[in-house]
Amino acid sequence: MRSFAPLRMTRGILLLALTALVCFLSGREFLSMRETETIFPGRGLTATRALSDYFPALKGTPGDTPVYVYAGPKDGGNVLVIGGAHPNEPAGFVTAVVLAENIRAVRGKVVIVPRANASGFTHSDPQEGSPQRFPIATAAGERWFRLGSRVTNPIHQWPDPTIYVTPTGQTLAGIEARNLNRAYPGKAGGNLTEMVAYGIMELINKERIDLGIDLHESAPEYPVINAIVFHENSADLAATAQMELQAEGFEFRLEASPPNLRGLSHREWGDAAKIRAILMETPNASHGRLKGRPSIELIIDGKDKFYEKAARLGRLFVPFGPDGIPLRDRVARHLAGLRAVLAGLTELDPGKAVEVEDLPTADRVRVEGIGAFLR
């Protein structure tokens, strides 16, 4: 039987102490990703709730997340705006924050969930080397925002199945079990991601939402980009919005939600909740496959020489030049899309009109920057 040599033991203990030190230092970094940025809702806010108010089983879980309600004095329709379904898509989340910090509802109601997959904000995608957060300059100084992962944190939901079967029977790769935008309409007793999706469906029912808008980004090499993806019940709305956007100089392609691609918001919100369902995509180089070194600058400025080369080779679905596609332009695009969709809703269904004031215009965001509209 082997006996312990004193030297070996001493060395082992010293290495253990080093292990503890590294665990402490790296642990602090990882735990800092659980801090949430402060959102300062504007004076138009009429109620702050939590997703668990609509689905109590989420209370105390990492899936619970704030919900901001802006109800106008005049009757109208009810609109839901989701950001942060994929926390590695900053323009969706930041646009929702800009909305929450600025708008006032005049007619109807707007419900905003800026951090739809709250768990996804608590970690980053492994092996990407992504920054944990990025700053936006405001008049009052820098504000930081988290860059999370596309999916729920695996310490909140484990293990991934080999094959994930969505609540509506679609089979996907196992990791998609943690993708909120594959989990709709959710399951009350399902995994955490399915419970969050279920909570959002409950919110849709209880707030009597008429139109749901899900804000996303996609990689420039991805074909569904600069797009409005619509459920067939929103085809007229999408077309109306596209015409208005084209008149403003925004090129948006229309993508019909494939009926056999289940689990996504633009499919299941329409099928299960019978609401108009729209999803919008803007181009984000920072989560594409062709990017160079990940950095805060890539997120904010959207410039990347490899994407420039890919554009010259005709490999992208959007123009990509030396100026890149900065975050402010992507947020501006989302804001323009929102404005056009709300205008289209008013035109097509006046009884369900939702009118808001102080919605920042795309031109102003592009010129003045996002920070001009953050508190």
Place this chain on the structure above:
Amino acid sequence: MRTVYHLIVLYLTVHFLWYLVREKKFWKQAGIVLVLIMFLLRLFLVE
């Protein structure tokens, strides 16, 4: 499932600790440290 996860990680962590103090060669001990760091972070659900 969280309990199962913890038991698996705890079992492996204890084994790594045992090997760490028994291993003769320094570079093998250093290698164990690299793995042990990740397992400790997982054991305490930090990452």
